Amino acid sequence: MMDIVSWENIYELTQSYRALGPIIGVLLPFLEAFLPFLPLFAFVIANATAYGFWVGFLLSWAGTVAGSYAVFLIVRKFGQARFLHFMTRHKRVQKLIHWVEQHGFGPLFLIICFPFTPSALVNVVAGLANIRRYYYLVTLMAGKFVMVFIVTFVGHDIRALFTQPIRTAIVVLLIALLYVGGKVLENRMNKKAEAEFRRIREEQRRGQQ
Numbered sequence: 001m002m003d004i005v006s007w008e009n010i011y012e013l014t015q016s017y018r019a020l021g022p023i024i025g026v027l028l029p030f031l032e033a034f035l036p037f038l039p040l041f042a043f044v045i046a047n048a049t050a051y052g053f054w055v056g057f058l059l060s061w062a063g064t065v066a067g068s069y070a071v072f073l074i075v076r077k078f079g080q081a082r083f084l085h086f087m088t089r090h091k092r093v094q095k096l097i098h099w100v101e102q103h104g105f106g107p108l109f110l111i112i113c114f115p116f117t118p119s120a121l122v123n124v125v126a127g128l129a130n131i132r133r134y135y136y137l138v139t140l141m142a143g144k145f146v147m148v149f150i151v152t153f154v155g156h157d158i159r160a161l162f163t164q165p166i167r168t169a170i171v172v173l174l175i176a177l178l179y180v181g182g183k184v185l186e187n188r189m190n191k192k193a194e195a196e197f198r199r200i201r202e203e204q205r206r207g208q209q
Helices: 002-019 022-034 040-051 053-078 082-089 091-103 105-113 119-128 133-155 158-163 165-208
Strands: none
Touching: 002 040, 022 040, 022 053, 022 119, 040 053, 040 133, 053 119, 053 133, 091 119, 105 119, 105 133
């Protein structure tokens, strides 16, 4: 009985969400790029539940790509301005900027593919790095396509999570794997970037002697 009531409550929420129109389905993922504390995972699932698999996927994908690219362009234009200069002085950001410039598409694509990695930081770093606008747009579109598709697939049938416990267990396991995988990738990238950064600093120090 609790499962039925819970499902009915969620169904009513999704219908209310859908009544707001598809613009909200694009706007919320767009805003998440500027406000990373917002739950992108939840927005993608809400779109998939309210609008169906493919429409929900396209709304989420368009919104998150547009928002991420907008952040990238803003940082690219104003990154050297005084009010954003504090970012370039941060050691972690400097390390990641160098890492992105050296390794390009591969690391960016992989880290964007995972839904729990800090995509906001990636957008900022890419904006500060020496990456062509078109190049980053293509990377964003490809990485976000994979990420949004995975999350949409996981959450497009919320009712099944209440009626099919095996499917629920698989979904929970998949989410856990995505979370762990994203964190492992993030940590490895940070370690490699730090090692590369130290090597360059050491070479510069030796050259000055």
